[in-house]
Amino acid sequence: MNSDGIRTFIMLSKLKNFTRTAERMYVAQSTVTNRIAELESETGKKLFVRRQGGVDLTEEGKLFLSYAQRIIELEESFVREVNASSRYEKQLRVGVINAAYESGLYPYFRDFFVRRKDVSLKIVLGHSVDLLQMLQDHIIDVAFCYLPLKKAGFVSKKFATDRLVLLASPARNEFKNGIRKAELEQCEYLMCNFAFGDAGEFVRSLFPPRHAFRFEIDNSGKVIEYLTGGVGYSFLPYKMAEKEIAAGNLEVIRPLDFSVPEIVSYCTHRSGDALAESLLRGGDK
Numbered sequence: 001m002n003s004d005g006i007r008t009f010i011m012l013s014k015l016k017n018f019t020r021t022a023e024r025m026y027v028a029q030s031t032v033t034n035r036i037a038e039l040e041s042e043t044g045k046k047l048f049v050r051r052q053g054g055v056d057l058t059e060e061g062k063l064f065l066s067y068a069q070r071i072i073e074l075e076e077s078f079v080r081e082v083n084a085s086s087r088y089e090k091q092l093r094v095g096v097i098n099a100a101y102e103s104g105l106y107p108y109f110r111d112f113f114v115r116r117k118d119v120s121l122k123i124v125l126g127h128s129v130d131l132l133q134m135l136q137d138h139i140i141d142v143a144f145c146y147l148p149l150k151k152a153g154f155v156s157k158k159f160a161t162d163r164l165v166l167l168a169s170p171a172r173n174e175f176k177n178g179i180r181k182a183e184l185e186q187c188e189y190l191m192c193n194f195a196f197g198d199a200g201e202f203v204r205s206l207f208p209p210r211h212a213f214r215f216e217i218d219n220s221g222k223v224i225e226y227l228t229g230g231v232g233y234s235f236l237p238y239k240m241a242e243k244e245i246a247a248g249n250l251e252v253i254r255p256l257d258f259s260v261p262e263i264v265s266y267c268t269h270r271s272g273d274a275l276a277e278s279l280l281r282g283g284d285k
Contacts, residue, residue, distance in 0.1 A: 001039065001042050003071075003072065003075055004035060005035040005036075005038055005039050006039070006068045006071055006072060007025075007072060008021065008025060008027075008031075008032055008035040008036065009035070009036060009039055009047065009064070009065075009068055010065070010068055010069060010072065011024060011025055012032065012036065012048065012055065013057055013061065013065050015054075016054040016055055016056060017053070017054040017055070018032050018033060018054075018055070036048065043060070043064060045058070045060040045061075045064070046058050046060065046061075047060060047061035047064055048061055070133070070137055070139075073134065073137070073139050074137060074138075074139060090116075090118060090119045090120075090275060091119060091120040091121070091122065092112075092116075092119055092120075092121055092122070092141055092142065092275055092276065092279065093122045093124070093139070093140040093141045093142070094109070094121070094122065094123050094124070094140060094141065094142045094143075094144070094279070095123075095124045095125075095126055095131035095134055095135065095139075095140040095142065095143045095144070095145070096123060096124070096125055096126075096131070096143075096144045096145075097125070097126065097127060097128055097131065097144065097145045097146065097265075098125050098219050098220060098221045099146075099220045099221065099236075099237050099240055100144045100145065100146075100159075100160075100265050101123075101125065101144075101221075102220075102221045102239075102240045103160070103162060103237050103239035103240045103265075104160070104239055105144060108279060108280055109121065109123060109279075112278075112279050116278075119275070124140060127145075127218075128143075128145035128146050128147040129147065131143040131144075131145050132145065132147060132149050132268065135149065135154070135268060135269070135270075136149075136151075136154075141269060141270070141273060141275070141276050142267065142268070142269045142273075142276045142279060143266075143267075143268045143269070144159060144265060144266070144267055144268075145265065145266060145268070146199070146200065146263065146264065146265055146266070147266065148266045148268065149266075149268045153270060153271055154268055154269070154270055154271060155268065155269060155270070155271050156266045156267070156268040157266060157267050157268075158264055158265075158266055159265045159266055159267040159280075160264075160265050161262050161263065161264050161265075162237040162238055162239050162262065162263040162265070163237070163238040163260070163262060163263070164199050164202075164203075164235050164236070164237060164238075164260050164261065164262070164263050165235065165236065165237075165238045165241070165252045165253075165260070166179065166184075166233060166234070166235050166252065166253040166255065166260075167227055167233065167234060167235070167236055167241055167245075167250045167251065167252060167253065168227060168232070168233045168234075168250065168251055168253060169227055169228055169229070169230045169231075169249065169250060169251070170248065170249075170250075170251050171230050172230045172231070172232070172233075173233075173251050173253060174187075175253050176251075177254075178253065178254040178255065178256040179253050179254070179255060179256060180255075180256045180257045180258075181206060181255075181257055181258050184206055184207075184233075185206070185207055185208065185211075187232070187233050188214065188215075188231070188232040188233065189207075189213060189215075189232060189233050189234065190213075190215045190216075190217070190223050190226055190227070190231070190232040190233065190234040191203075191213040191215065191216045191217075191234075192216075192217060192218070192219075192220040192223055192234065192235075192236070198261055198264075199260075199261050199262070199263045202260070202261050203235050206258070215231075215232065220236060220237075220240065221240065223236060224236070224240070224241060224244060224250075227241075227244075227250055228244055228249045228250060233253070235260075237263050238252075267280065
């Protein structure tokens with residue numbers, strides 16, 4: 001099972017078409033076909049099923065995809081680590097959910113980068129579950145996310161708390177005196193596919209099961225420009241939207257018949273990792 005075959009599998013799972021995959025990877029279509037056939041032979045499972053105009057992943061293919069992505073991430077991480085070690089004494093790989101980064105982590109990273117000239121700093125943005133898996137796979141050294149990792153050998157400390165607030169543009173806001181749950185279900189809600197731990201589950205619980213949102217996005221930081229542009233309503237961490245709220249570009253809408261939980265973010269790393277621990281401390285080596 002070689003990396004070319006795995007990369008081809010990942011590309012085909014995205015494009016769902018052999019011809020486009022071959023074009024994107026600058027190889028012959030027969031090469032794509034042969035690589036997938038070799039993978040299916042090695043795994044002993046059918047990874048794709050053909051349909052009109054392309055292919056779809058089988059259930060076994062969907063399962064293999066998560067492993068394939070991790071294999072490539074580990075390979076790339078190893079190459080980066082080897083290259084970095086030849087130039088810098090140490091390196092620190094940090095995984096961060098976008099909401100936490102936008103809510104105030106920049107000063108810590110900036111100060112660490114300026115202070116530790118001997119360390120190369122790599123920052124990766126991702127989702128909580130993915131980042132915790134990357135931490136366990138040694139792809140990153142520190143994870144800032146909304147889920148703690150309760151596992152031997154790791155330390156998860158509460159890093160910060162924030163308020164979850166419902167926001168809208170003043171020009172769009174039809175609920176100046178507050179909003180009820182039933183009214184929220186009927187409004188044009190912009191769903192962020194983000195996991196704010198218990199808070200994320202709370203947002204989903206406000207809507208009926210399998211509710212069809214007309215707008216969904218997996219990066220909460222990108223929702224603000226829609227809101228300030230007068231499009232829809234959405235829950236976001238207060239600190240992420242604080243500047244827009246202060247400038248009068250967004251308004252906080254008060255819930256009338258439901259309460260909103262706080263957002264808790266965690267900093268997780270391996271026990272005894274002094275470099276990881278120093279990230280949030282100033283002035284030390």
